[in-house]
Amino acid sequence: MAEIAVVAISVAKPGYEEQLRKALEGIVGPTREEPGALQYDLHRDVQEPRRFVFVERWASKEALAAHAASAHIAAYKKAVADWVEHAEIRVVSKIA
Template identity: 40%
Template sequence: MASKPVTVIVRIVAKPGMEAQVKRELMNLLAPTRSEKGCMNYDMHQADDDDSRFLFHENWVCEEDLRRHLEAPHIRHWITLAETLLAKPMELTLWHKVDY
């Protein structure tokens, strides 16, 4: 069975007072991630009603590419920073498109 594309949704909540720093650090992930093998899109969003909430919408060619991405140095660095910058752990969910 061939690998299927995978969609990733990541929800992030910054600690009070850390919103600008979290946004800067997350923006640093955009260019290197978008150049990774298998990255179809890597889009960052910030809630209109709450500057502390961020959401990533990502699409990867396959789960293997996603796994490789999660081990990339820039992502490992972010995960280390997140421990002190975030109000709660990141919420990451995987999704697959339903074809009908």
């Protein structure tokens, strides 16, 4: 299995920054307990506080797929649907 990394960005709609922050913080614990979760760290952009960034490392593509299909991620997506202006997920591989 090859380790995989992810950068996931969520931008809150104006006025929904704190609701989105709390929802994102709520998925950190359950995700860190998932099989294959090596790193799952939430960050907030210093210059753009509506932008939240996850830096993730997974043991395999399969572990990442299981995470994406998990109940807590489905519930999160449903809860924040009206709070997110933009979301982007980038799967990356380390080259150096």
